[in-house]
Amino acid sequence: MSRAKEVDPAAEAALFILQDQVHEPMHDRFLWATMMRRDEEAAAMPEWEELREIASKIKEHTLTHLDHYLEEFEANATKRGAHVHWALDAAEHNNIVYSLLHDRGVKELIKSKSMLQEECAMTPFLEKRGIRVVESDLGERIQQLDGQPPSHIVFPAIHKTRQDVAQLFARTIGTDPGNDDPHFLTEAMRNNARPRFLAAGAGMTGGNFAIAETGTFMVCTNEGNADIGASVPPLHIASIGIEKLIPRVEDMGVFLRLLARSAEGAPLTQYSSHFTGPRKGGELHIVLVDNGRSRRLGMPDFWHSLKCIRCGACMNTCPVYRRSGGLAYGATYSGPIGVILDPTFDEFKYSELPFHSTLCGSCSDVCPVKIDVSDQILKWRRVMAKKGYLPLAKRLSFAVAGHVFGHPAEYHAMENVAGPAIDYAPHFLLYDRTWNPWGRDRELPQLAKETFRQWYLENRSEHANVQH
Amino acid sequence: MAIPDEATNGKAFSPDMKIGLFIPCYIDMIYPEVGIATLELLERFGLNVGYPLNQTCCGQPMSNSGDEANAAATERLFVENFRGYDCIVGPAGSCVKQVRCHFDTLPQTDDVRHVRQRTYELVEFLHDVLKVDSFPWAEFPHSVAIHNSCSSIRGLAIAKPSEIMGASFDKTEALLSKVKRLVLVPVDRPDDCFGFGGTFCVTDEAVSARMGLDKVHDHLRHGAEYVVSPDMSCLMHQQGVARRAGLDLKYIHVAQVLNAGPF
Numbered sequence: 001m002s003r004a005k006e007v008d009p010a011a012e013a014a015l016f017i018l019q020d021q022v023h024e025p026m027h028d029r030f031l032w033a034t035m036m037r038r039d040e041e042a043a044a045m046p047e048w049e050e051l052r053e054i055a056s057k058i059k060e061h062t063l064t065h066l067d068h069y070l071e072e073f074e075a076n077a078t079k080r081g082a083h084v085h086w087a088l089d090a091a092e093h094n095n096i097v098y099s100l101l102h103d104r105g106v107k108e109l110i111k112s113k114s115m116l117q118e119e120c121a122m123t124p125f126l127e128k129r130g131i132r133v134v135e136s137d138l139g140e141r142i143q144q145l146d147g148q149p150p151s152h153i154v155f156p157a158i159h160k161t162r163q164d165v166a167q168l169f170a171r172t173i174g175t176d177p178g179n180d181d182p183h184f185l186t187e188a189m190r191n192n193a194r195p196r197f198l199a200a201g202a203g204m205t206g207g208n209f210a211i212a213e214t215g216t217f218m219v220c221t222n223e224g225n226a227d228i229g230a231s232v233p234p235l236h237i238a239s240i241g242i243e244k245l246i247p248r249v250e251d252m253g254v255f256l257r258l259l260a261r262s263a264e265g266a267p268l269t270q271y272s273s274h275f276t277g278p279r280k281g282g283e284l285h286i287v288l289v290d291n292g293r294s295r296r297l298g299m300p301d302f303w304h305s306l307k308c309i310r311c312g313a314c315m316n317t318c319p320v321y322r323r324s325g326g327l328a329y330g331a332t333y334s335g336p337i338g339v340i341l342d343p344t345f346d347e348f349k350y351s352e353l354p355f356h357s358t359l360c361g362s363c364s365d366v367c368p369v370k371i372d373v374s375d376q377i378l379k380w381r382r383v384m385a386k387k388g389y390l391p392l393a394k395r396l397s398f399a400v401a402g403h404v405f406g407h408p409a410e411y412h413a414m415e416n417v418a419g420p421a422i423d424y425a426p427h428f429l430l431y432d433r434t435w436n437p438w439g440r441d442r443e444l445p446q447l448a449k450e451t452f453r454q455w456y457l458e459n460r461s462e463h464a465n466v467q468h
Numbered sequence: 469m470a471i472p473d474e475a476t477n478g479k480a481f482s483p484d485m486k487i488g489l490f491i492p493c494y495i496d497m498i499y500p501e502v503g504i505a506t507l508e509l510l511e512r513f514g515l516n517v518g519y520p521l522n523q524t525c526c527g528q529p530m531s532n533s534g535d536e537a538n539a540a541a542t543e544r545l546f547v548e549n550f551r552g553y554d555c556i557v558g559p560a561g562s563c564v565k566q567v568r569c570h571f572d573t574l575p576q577t578d579d580v581r582h583v584r585q586r587t588y589e590l591v592e593f594l595h596d597v598l599k600v601d602s603f604p605w606a607e608f609p610h611s612v613a614i615h616n617s618c619s620s621i622r623g624l625a626i627a628k629p630s631e632i633m634g635a636s637f638d639k640t641e642a643l644l645s646k647v648k649r650l651v652l653v654p655v656d657r658p659d660d661c662f663g664f665g666g667t668f669c670v671t672d673e674a675v676s677a678r679m680g681l682d683k684v685h686d687h688l689r690h691g692a693e694y695v696v697s698p699d700m701s702c703l704m705h706q707q708g709v710a711r712r713a714g715l716d717l718k719y720i721h722v723a724q725v726l727n728a729g730p731f
């Protein structure tokens with residue numbers, strides 16, 4: 001294995017935790033509070049579990065008839081005057097967007113949050129070609145000014161404190177570094193960004209849902225920023241992953257009730273905008289993007305990840321994500337959903353991600369579309385192990401442990417010899433005595449003077465010769 | 469006070485049935501008192517309990533890391549050891565979950581299926597199978613915080629996960645509430661994982677230790693003297709964190725409380 005593993009979430013998470021006593025506790029507390037609100041909102045709906053089941057079924061149905069619904073969507077969107085483009089991968093997506101902008105002489109673009117556009121690395125692609133891209137979502141704009149990707153799919157800058165933002169704005173848009181009042185900072189950004197919004201030649205959005213029946217797509221935001229991008233400039237381009245399809249308008253009733261409650265513990269996002277065809281005098285282009293999705297659809301263990309509605313609840317509930325910060329995952333998608341999506345883009349690069357989990361299972365229980373997130377994490381571990389991507393330390397100790405546990409005589413020899421037992425026994429629990437992180441933040445457990453087995457042989461002697 | 473030495477309940481269970489005692493490797497070597505408490509507790513109900521001497525481990529450390537090849541031999545041995553028993557009972561949620569939910573890479577012979585279906589975690593065995601309604605011998609005059617492991621909650625349904633909506637239940641709590649003078653204290657994040665995760669606690673040291681420390685503080689804030697769990701592996705991690713931080717909390721297995729020792 002010559003290629004270095006580029007992504008080491010455990011090491012990055014350690015840096016996030018150890019940087020100070022502020023960031024990680026704040027991050028954990030905010031997301032935990034979000035979860036508490038989510039639990040309250042969900043508990044207020046007696047039909048919550050039923051809704052999850054229905055949502056899951058609708059998504060499963062749509063994904064198993066995806067070709068049909070995609071064509072229906074294209075036909076209906078076209079009928080309403082939208083132009084529908086098909087992009088096989090990120091490069092095609094970016095080229096389609098670029099030529100649309102280039103052909104119309106657009107030099108400034110405002111965009112709302114879109115994980116798909118992140119996935120395609122669209123912004124650097126366009127900027128290299130002389131197009132200025134401005135994020136209109138506050139969190140995304142903060143991340144853009146800081147040269148960082150979003151650390152959370154719903155709260156892009158959630159790993160930053162108010163003070164971090166005050167410093168960043170002082171550096172980039174000239175505010176007072178001492179003023180970290182959120183209202184002041186928001187207002188400062190509004191004043192800074194408004195003129196750009198008004199000057200932009202095109203607006204881009206993503207799409208939370210695409211409705212086959214009507215050719216409509218929906219964008220959910222809290223800031224109304226997608227609506228500015230869609231209604232001020234003459235050109236609106238929406239990037240939509242092919243898995244975003246749902247069959248009918250009435251299905252929205254299921255998903256809208258789940259989405260904001262799961263995402264932020266609110267009954268609804270502030271804006272749930274429907275776009276059906278271009279507005280008068282404007283142009284609407286929809287780019288439907290595959291970028292590995294149809295391949296994922298063919299993976300028996302992993303295709304259910306395509307049901308994801310990107311609510312971020314699995315991230316908020318994840319005890320590991322809350323302590324790590326999203327940037328630690330080194331990928332477009334972080335948290336539990338990232339752990340199961342990222343390896344579909346590059347198995348080797350992201351081979352450590354499935355191990356950055358305790359497999360506690362909370363993600364599967366919280367997911368509004370019932371994705372078996374936790375089971376998929378374990379299945380990805382199996383994939384990594386089969387491909388030889390396990391970290392070396394793990395491979396060696398498991399070979400030893402696997403051998404000892406498979407051979408009772410050796411296991412009992414190990415536990416019966418008092419001296420060497422001290423050396424060997426914790427080995428399978430703690431793996432390596434020279435590289436032993438257990439000892440840094442924890443006291444080692446002490447081996448008992450007498451094992452249970454020895455006690456049993458002495459105290460239940462009538463059984464002692466059964467299988468000795 | 470006279471403490472009866474025989475159970476008054478659980479008698480419906482046939483004494484002819486053979487119960488296999490499954491003592492996971494780390495309990496065998498680090499916490500033998502948990503094994504002793506489990507065996508004595510089951511014997512109090514007049515059960516015929518056997519302990520297969522060739523047992524080693526459930527295969528979880530390897531399997532959880534995706535290492536099926538190294539897990540397989542261990543899993544086969546487990547089935548071999550326990551296939552002759554009517555029920556298999558182990559005081560360890562995550563190990564029982566391993567047997568029940570993850571022995572799926574072995575060929576599913578009758579023996580494998582039998583062992584998977586009939587392996588119980590101690591709390592569910594007492595609560596669901598024996599349906600125990602009292603522990604007359606047990607008394608524990610302390611404030612106790614319960615820690616149900618994630619495997620027990622989400623894998624074995626010992627308690628309702630907080631994310632799932634519906635009527636709440638907690639089988640560990642139901643059993644402990646039958647113990648005299650025991651005071652249960654609530655905590656802020658009852659089912660937030662505290663970072664053991666098997667190999668995770670070694671490979672992801674910083675996150676694991678932080679999760680553990682947060683939990684210790686949650687317990688201390690609510691005045692718990694003891695943390696009681698059906699899963700000693702979680703406690704092993706948490707105990708290590710608390711000791712290193714010099715914090716005063718005691719960690720014991722639910723079997724020790726229900727059996728009145730040994731501690």
Ligand code: SF4
Nearest residue numbers: 308309311312314367
């Ligand atoms: S996997 Fe489920 S919980 Fe996580 S972001 Fe997707 S829909 Fe939300």
